[in-house]
Amino acid sequence: MTFMADGNESASNDGRGLRQWLENWARVGPVLEAERRARLRQMTDDEARDLTRAALALWRRPDRDDFGAELVTEQHWFMKAARSPRAR
Numbered sequence: 001m002t003f004m005a006d007g008n009e010s011a012s013n014d015g016r017g018l019r020q021w022l023e024n025w026a027r028v029g030p031v032l033e034a035e036r037r038a039r040l041r042q043m044t045d046d047e048a049r050d051l052t053r054a055a056l057a058l059w060r061r062p063d064r065d066d067f068g069a070e071l072v073t074e075q076h077w078f079m080k081a082a083r084s085p086r087a088r
């Protein structure tokens with residue numbers, strides 16, 4: 001399994017990449033949180049209502065919800081691919 005360490009290079013999950021990711025997040029996390037708080041302070045009531053309406057528009061009625069069936073299907077194919085001899 002690999003993940004993006006800094007947006008430009010891929011690092012394996014052997015510990016070094018995870019450690020680098022955590023160190024990076026410790027540095028930029030507070031900066032991003034400060035930016036988020038500043039944007040929330042500057043938001044008008046109308047903007048907050050519009051964003052709330054947009055978020056609520058994503059809600060699905062329970063009788064139309066498949067309860068994540070597509071995720072189960074995806075995981076099935078990911079597991080099958082991981083067990084494939086070509087994956088090793």
